[in-house]
Amino acid sequence: MKTILITGCSSGYGLATARYFHTMGWKVIATMRKPRPELLPESERMRVIALDVTDPASVAAAVLAAGPIDALVNNAGIGVVGAFEATPLAVIREVFETNTFGTMAMMQAVIPQFRERKEGVIINVTSSCTLASFPLAGVYTASKAAVEGLTGSVAHELDAFNIRVKLVEPGYGPTTRFTENGGQRMQGLIPEAYRPFADPIFTAFANPGEVTHELDVAEVVWQAVHDMTKRLHFAAGADAVALAHAHAKSH
Numbered sequence: 001m002k003t004i005l006i007t008g009c010s011s012g013y014g015l016a017t018a019r020y021f022h023t024m025g026w027k028v029i030a031t032m033r034k035p036r037p038e039l040l041p042e043s044e045r046m047r048v049i050a051l052d053v054t055d056p057a058s059v060a061a062a063v064l065a066a067g068p069i070d071a072l073v074n075n076a077g078i079g080v081v082g083a084f085e086a087t088p089l090a091v092i093r094e095v096f097e098t099n100t101f102g103t104m105a106m107m108q109a110v111i112p113q114f115r116e117r118k119e120g121v122i123i124n125v126t127s128s129c130t131l132a133s134f135p136l137a138g139v140y141t142a143s144k145a146a147v148e149g150l151t152g153s154v155a156h157e158l159d160a161f162n163i164r165v166k167l168v169e170p171g172y173g174p175t176t177r178f179t180e181n182g183g184q185r186m187q188g189l190i191p192e193a194y195r196p197f198a199d200p201i202f203t204a205f206a207n208p209g210e211v212t213h214e215l216d217v218a219e220v221v222w223q224a225v226h227d228m229t230k231r232l233h234f235a236a237g238a239d240a241v242a243l244a245h246a247h248a249k250s251h
Helices: 012-023 054-066 089-117 136-157 191-206 214-226 239-250
Strands: 002-005 027-032 046-050 071-076 120-125 163-170 233-236
Touching: 002 054, 002 136, 002 191, 012 089, 012 214, 046 054, 054 089, 071 089, 071 163, 089 120, 089 163, 089 214, 120 214, 136 163, 163 239, 214 233, 214 239, 233 239
Parallel strands: 002 027, 002 071, 027 046, 071 120, 120 163, 163 233
Antiparallel strands: none
């Protein structure tokens, strides 16, 4: 039986991915900052573990408690939308601590066991914002673009140890708690001078066309985990797939 550790399972893509892998017969180590076992009832194949990816002690304790794993999915993330000019450096650092440094910490924590066994797979969940430039998303995009660059590089150096490293790039998911979770840190990030520019963008967010659903991401993570080729990028969701195609044509 294969075992997968997934970060950020309290909602959205992480929760859907944990449920999907459990349904498919895997043992799932579902982690979240504040465990909510009612979301994922514990059983022989489902464990819920506390994990704050920004806390080195928490990372070490969670990986030790999880035991040997076959796959790591770095899904934990926080969002921020706002004018870059108005975004305090403290908020920027907060976003990078979770989205970028948290991913790095988890990778460094599990790579040794994968390297010793000469097998394993790491899935880093980023965003389709790395495929196209979106206004008012500069800080969030930067945090995810850093993970994209890291993943591409590390994929080369870990290939010698038979460790596969992949990127899953979800599109816009209006049913996730992205905006809700980022509400407090986004207060005051749209100065009055930016209102004429920002208001139409928020209107468009409220009335999206093609979007990404939680199951879309779970299914693509499953595909990426089982992919044995050198493929690095996996777009998830109709909007992300469209952006990926457009990005490929322009490069």
